[in-house]
Structure formats: structure tokens, C-alpha cells
Amino acid sequence: AQSVTQPDIHITVSEGASLELRCNYSYGATPYLFWYVQSPGQGLQLLLKYFSGDTLVQGIKGFEAEFKRSQSSFNLRKPSVHWSDAAEYFCALLDDKIIFGKGTRLHILP
Amino acid sequence: DGGITQSPKYLFRKEGQNVTLSCEQNLNHDAMYWYRQDPGQGLRLIYYSQIVNDFQKGDIAEGYSVSREKKESFPLTVTSAQKNPTAFYLCASSPSGITDTQYFGPGTRLTVL
Numbered sequence: 001a002q003s004v005t006q007p008d009i010h011i012t013v014s015e016g017a018s019l020e021l022r023c024n025y026s027y028g029a030t031p032y033l034f035w036y037v038q039s040p041g042q043g044l045q046l047l048l049k050y051f052s053g054d055t056l057v058q059g060i061k062g063f064e065a066e067f068k069r070s071q072s073s074f075n076l077r078k079p080s081v082h083w084s085d086a087a088e089y090f091c092a093l094l095d096d097k098i099i100f101g102k103g104t105r106l107h108i109l110p
Numbered sequence: 111d112g113g114i115t116q117s118p119k120y121l122f123r124k125e126g127q128n129v130t131l132s133c134e135q136n137l138n139h140d141a142m143y144w145y146r147q148d149p150g151q152g153l154r155l156i157y158y159s160q161i162v163n164d165f166q167k168g169d170i171a172e173g174y175s176v177s178r179e180k181k182e183s184f185p186l187t188v189t190s191a192q193k194n195p196t197a198f199y200l201c202a203s204s205p206s207g208i209t210d211t212q213y214f215g216p217g218t219r220l221t222v223l
Contacts, residue, residue, distance in 0.1 A: 009150075032209075034211070036214075041198075041217070041219070042216055042217065043114075043116075043200055043214035043215050043216045043217050044153075044200065044202075044214040045214070046211065046213065049211060090152065090153070094209060096208065096209070097155060097158075097168075097208050098155075098208075098212060100152045100153045101152060102150065102151065102152040103152055
């Protein structure tokens with residue numbers, strides 16, 4: 001069955017440090033993949049998406065993600081995090097509907 | 111500005127009462143969706159509609175009802191049959207069908223007392 005796994009429930013990084021959030025998927029064909037961000041009490045904002053083509057995808061707010069078919073992964077990265085990046089991040093897979101991971105909450109240390 | 115609006119942001123109801131959550135979009139999107147979000151559970155699809163006057167059940171439709179009389183509007187009613195209605199509810203829309211990028215509203219937090 002199609003699924004999305006975000007192995008880390010919580011991640012803490014220091015402001016200015018680099019960030020990588022993991023996302024693994026299970027899907028039989030080439031997937032359509034998304035990363036969304038949710039600030040507390042808010043809706044989800046689309047950061048980036050991968051449908052095909054270049055496996056390194058650039059998004060908003062300085063985020064990027066790399067699709068690796070061999071590892072069934074679509075990890076989200078940012079070179080230097082800001083305190084405003086503290087939020088919950090959701091990876092999602094598009095099949096006959098969107099399948100969301102359970103999210104990773106990012107905490108930023110000053 | 112184009113976008114998706116949900117009202118109200120916070121809603122309180124007594125147990126046993128039906129309550130309707132509003133979702134409006136001015137993006138001219140064909141498809142609209144309702145999700146429920148509980149801590150640690152991610153998002154779960156309640157209902158979706160790909161066209162006016164048509165909608166389908168999602169994964170957790172029991173205790174909920176929807177209507178899609180206008181393209182811009184997709185209200186969700188939480189009925190008294192929903193056993194655990196307290197949650198954060200998110201509305202989304204996409205330009206075409208369910209196999210398209212979804213954009214989300216700000217959410218409504220429903221608390222049933």
C-alpha cells in the first residue's frame with residue numbers, strides 16, 4: 001500500500017544551523033511528492049513539489065528537497081534555519097488522493 | 111487577494127448539537143476538500159468534491175455531512191453522530207481534481223463541551 005513515513009516526530013536545531021527533514025515513501029511508480037509547512041494554529045502552506053524532471057526541487061523560504069528514487073526518499077533541506085522556521089512539516093504523496101505523513105515538528109534553539 | 115477562507119477560527123458547541131463549518135474559495139478551483147487534524151495523527155480526509163453538486167466520502171466520513179451547491183463554497187456539518195468531534199478542521203482546494211496540488215485554508219478549531 002502507498003504510504004509516507006516521516007521518521008522523526010521532533011527535531012531540534014540551533015538557529016543558523018543546517019536542517020534536513022526525512023521523508024520516505026512507498027509507491028509503485030514515479031510519485032508526485034510535496035512538502036507543506038504548518039505554523040501553530042494555522043493552515044498548511046505549500047513549500048515545494050516534485051512531479052518529474054530535475055530531482056533537486058527549489059521551494060519557498062529557502063527550502064529545497066531532493067528526490068532519490070533508489071532510496072524512496074524526498075528529504076527537505078535548508079542551509080541555515082531561522083527562528084521563524086519553527087513549525088510542523090508534512091511530507092505528502094499524491095496517488096488517487098493525497099497521503100500525508102504524520103509530520104515532523106521543528107524546534108529552533110536561539 | 112485570492113485564497114481560501116474558513117470561519118470561524120474557533121468554535122465551541124455543546125455535545126449533541128450539530129455545527130456547520132464554513133469554507134469559501136475565490137481561486138476558481140474545481141475541487142475542494144475537508145480534513146481533520148488531531149495531534150500526532152497527521153491529516154485525515156473527511157469528504158471531497160471535484161465538481162458542483164457532487165462529493166465523495168473520504169477515510170473518516172462517519173458523523174459528517176457536506177454540500178457543494180456553489181463552486182466557491184463547501185460547508186462541513188459536524189453532526190451529533192460524530193463521537194469525538196473536537197479537532198482542528200482544514201479545508202483545501204485544488205485547480206482540478208483530486209490528483210492536483212492542494213492549497214489550504216487557515217483552519218477552524220472546534221471544541222465540543
